[in-house]
Amino acid sequence: xxEQATTNGKGTLLEVEHVKQYFPIRKGLLNRVHGHVHAVDDxxxxxxEGETLGLVGESGCGKTTLSRTIMRLIDPTDGRIEFxxxxxxxxxxxxxxxxxxxxxMVFQDxxxxxxxxxxxxxxxxxxxxxxxxxxxxxxRRTADLLKRVGLSAEHANRFPHEFSxxxxxxxxxxxxxxxxxxxxxxxxxxxALDVSIQAxxxxxxxxxxxxxxxxxxxxxxxxxxxxxxxxxxAVMYLGRIMELSPSEELYTKPIHPYTAxxxxxxxxxxxxxxxxxxxxxxxGEPPSPVDPPSGCVFHTRCPxxxxxxxxxxxxxxxxxxxxxxxxxxxxxxxxQEIEQSTKSPLSPxxxxxxxxxxxxxxxxxxRSGSISP
Amino acid sequence: xxxxAPLLDVxxxxxxxRTEDGVVHAVDDxxxxxxPxxxxxxVGESGSGKSVTAMTLMGLTRSPNATFGGTARLRDLDLISAxxxxxxxxxxxxxxxxxxxxxxxxxxVHRIGAQIVEQIQAHEDVSDAEARDRVVTLLERVGIxxxxERVDSYPHEFSxxxxxxxxIAxxxxxxxxxxxADEPTTALxxxxxxxxxxxxxxxxxxxxxxxxxxxxxxxxxxxxxxxxAVMYAGRIVExxxxxxxFYDPQHPYTWGLLGSITRIDRERPERLPxxxxxxxxxxxxxxxxxxxxxxxxxFGDCVKYPALESRIPDSPGHQDRCWLSVDEKRAxxxxxxxxxxxxxxxxxx
Numbered sequence: 001x002x003e004q005a006t007t008n009g010k011g012t013l014l015e016v017e018h019v020k021q022y023f024p025i026r027k028g029l030l031n032r033v034h035g036h037v038h039a040v041d042d043x044x045x046x047x048x049e050g051e052t053l054g055l056v057g058e059s060g061c062g063k064t065t066l067s068r069t070i071m072r073l074i075d076p077t078d079g080r081i082e083f084x085x086x087x088x089x090x091x092x093x094x095x096x097x098x099x100x101x102x103x104x105m106v107f108q109d110x111x112x113x114x115x116x117x118x119x120x121x122x123x124x125x126x127x128x129x130x131x132x133x134x135x136x137x138x139x140r141r142t143a144d145l146l147k148r149v150g151l152s153a154e155h156a157n158r159f160p161h162e163f164s165x166x167x168x169x170x171x172x173x174x175x176x177x178x179x180x181x182x183x184x185x186x187x188x189x190x191x192a193l194d195v196s197i198q199a200x201x202x203x204x205x206x207x208x209x210x211x212x213x214x215x216x217x218x219x220x221x222x223x224x225x226x227x228x229x230x231x232x233x234a235v236m237y238l239g240r241i242m243e244l245s246p247s248e249e250l251y252t253k254p255i256h257p258y259t260a261x262x263x264x265x266x267x268x269x270x271x272x273x274x275x276x277x278x279x280x281x282x283x284g285e286p287p288s289p290v291d292p293p294s295g296c297v298f299h300t301r302c303p304x305x306x307x308x309x310x311x312x313x314x315x316x317x318x319x320x321x322x323x324x325x326x327x328x329x330x331x332x333x334x335x336q337e338i339e340q341s342t343k344s345p346l347s348p349x350x351x352x353x354x355x356x357x358x359x360x361x362x363x364x365x366x367r368s369g370s371i372s373p
Numbered sequence: 374x375x376x377x378a379p380l381l382d383v384x385x386x387x388x389x390x391r392t393e394d395g396v397v398h399a400v401d402d403x404x405x406x407x408x409p410x411x412x413x414x415x416v417g418e419s420g421s422g423k424s425v426t427a428m429t430l431m432g433l434t435r436s437p438n439a440t441f442g443g444t445a446r447l448r449d450l451d452l453i454s455a456x457x458x459x460x461x462x463x464x465x466x467x468x469x470x471x472x473x474x475x476x477x478x479x480x481x482v483h484r485i486g487a488q489i490v491e492q493i494q495a496h497e498d499v500s501d502a503e504a505r506d507r508v509v510t511l512l513e514r515v516g517i518x519x520x521x522e523r524v525d526s527y528p529h530e531f532s533x534x535x536x537x538x539x540x541i542a543x544x545x546x547x548x549x550x551x552x553x554a555d556e557p558t559t560a561l562x563x564x565x566x567x568x569x570x571x572x573x574x575x576x577x578x579x580x581x582x583x584x585x586x587x588x589x590x591x592x593x594x595x596x597x598x599x600x601x602a603v604m605y606a607g608r609i610v611e612x613x614x615x616x617x618x619f620y621d622p623q624h625p626y627t628w629g630l631l632g633s634i635t636r637i638d639r640e641r642p643e644r645l646p647x648x649x650x651x652x653x654x655x656x657x658x659x660x661x662x663x664x665x666x667x668x669x670x671x672f673g674d675c676v677k678y679p680a681l682e683s684r685i686p687d688s689p690g691h692q693d694r695c696w697l698s699v700d701e702k703r704a705x706x707x708x709x710x711x712x713x714x715x716x717x718x719x720x721x722x
Binding site: 058164166167194195196197198199200222223224228247261262264265266267268269272274279281283 | 418419533534535562563565566568570571589590591593594595596615616619620629630631633634635636637638641642644645646647648651
């Protein structure tokens with residue numbers, strides 16, 4: 001686990017600095033640009049080798065766009081992406097190709113991400129052939145990969161439709177592993193699977209990471225799954241990072257009200273606990289990313305919002321323990337922790353420099369995480 | 374406990390589909406009862422027959438390739454043998470359904486108000502203006518802001534959560550006695566899911582509608598259900614009250630299901646407990662207990678067909694299909710720290 005939210009020292013595999021991804025909205029006869037969808041709005045983080053970062057947010061928060069931007073499947077509007085110390089933000093296809101073998105992706109839908117007309121051997125062998133692995137070796141490596149992900153060598157000759165969802169996801173993972181990557185971006189790898197199968201896949205990912213020293217960026221829409229895999233977790237809302245924290249701390253001590261709301265919204269599969277638990281249901285829906293709210297983007301739904309939240313973009317404050325959060329009126333922190341907090345270098349460039357303020361309010365509707373002590 | 378007469382009484386329901394590869398036994402020997410105002414959760418993984426059961430009650434699985442067995446009595450009408458006309462008269466009025474995907478269950482070319490008015494007028498003789506007023510009230514009740522204006526919107530102008538609210542309003546438009554909700558929140562974000570669940574809870578309180586909730590999410594179940602039926606490979610393998618299933622689960626499949634959920638309210642386990650293997654084919658099912666090939670506790674008796682019956686002396690409502698004795702089950706139920714909800718507070722207390 002990395003100790004610091006930003007480590008510029010060695011061991012950093014991926015650095016993402018102030019990345020923005022705006023999509024133009026074109027309208028009318030002349031196809032004029034009428035505005036932009038602010039899908040990813042000034043996001044900074046880094047990823048240490050061997051680490052798993054969970055990237056969590058609701059639909060439309062920009063998590064998938066961000067992961068695609070990192071993979072260079074789309075060109076960022078602004079900012080800088082560095083992979084293994086090399087700036088890859090603007091490099092061309094030719095230069096990108098050798099790097100592609102080092103960064104792979106596993107997709108959400110195991111039914112749509114495998115070519116139905118190809119045999120498993122072709123699906124897994126494809127990337128190997130493309131990167132010049134000799135033919136004889138491809139067969140051997142494919143068989144080996146299938147075994148590593150818990151399938152058997154005989155499966156190589158079958159077609160995707162002959163497999164269940166969980167098995168297909170294993171094939172997708174084998175394909176991603178084929179080129180011995182450093183980084184695997186997992187875009188909701190288990191959301192399409194049944195619970196009993198989800199656990200199998202998560203355990204598999206865990207084992208593979210240990211064996212091959214893989215680094216994962218694990219994208220998910222809710223906080224319950226990522227907890228089991230992540231060292232650190234970043235919570236996104238409307239294109240921005242709201243909170244980034246060592247995994248366990250996020251659950252015991254959420255600082256941002258949005259994180260607390262997300263935690264509270266997850267129903268706990270324990271009826272007695274559920275009855276006791278005080279639930280906060282955040283009203284409303286996320287605003288449009290075309291015209292995001294001023295100041296803190298969450299202020300339209302936040303029960304703690306005050307005037308400053310509407311005017312000033314909160315800085316990402318770094319609290320002790322590598323926990324950063326962008327909130328003017330944070331939860332679960334002491335006056336001393338606020339005093340010690342500094343403006344994190346992860347902060348968006350537009351953010352202000354106002355220190356967060358302690359709210360002593362016994363009726364504060366958002367108080368604690370979901371794990372009671 | 375006083376038990377009012379059941380509103381819906383399903384006995385030995387069986388649904389088979391003929392396909393090119395053979396007969397798919399989608400639902401087999403399913404029996405349950407639903408009382409007024411009760412929330413019954415039907416839980417299971419994909420292919421367990423939970424949605425087919427729900428859709429069969431609405432008559433939505435009728436096709437030349439489907440064969441049905443058993444009965445489903447709603448008051449005096451058997452929903453299985455009813456004619457299409459008889460079904461049409463109760464569907465939407467007595468028994469209504471909301472679906473998983475609110476994006477595809479509304480007609481994109483009609484205004485949402487008109488779609489709900491159509492349903493009201495299909496069952497009741499009311500004027501356009503009166504029906505429209507009712508729609509506005511309904512939309513307000515499910516939490517749609519500025520309902521009087523939004524009634525003339527098209528579905529694409531609504532977000533996913535709003536569309537699901539519209540579906541609920543539509544389902545409730547004729548005050549049905551039963552609402553079937555097939556994965557109503559699966560396609561929605563967690564914060565919106567919380568809002569919709571609250572909406573459904575309020576609705577039950579206010580109108581006394583009984584709800585059949587079909588879901589795979591045990592968190593949602595713990596939030597809203599009174600009773601649970603756990604399905605596996607077309608059969609109900611265990612049924613009981615919410616607390617019985619969560620704190621004294623009898624069937625090894627239920628243990629596996631409860632154990633493999635990721636929990637945010639517990640210490641994080643080293644490894645996530647999982648059920649090995651995958652569900653059986655519904656064409657060629659294992660003999661006896663269908664869970665046998667994946668079960669760690671399989672023994673000689675498991676090749677015999679286990680009936681769904683109560684094996685615990687004092688709880689006749691808690692029934693399961695497992696041959697192990699109750700004591701063996703309680704002893705063998707592996708409960709790693711942080712697994713099921715039993716260990717901490719103690720199930721007996």
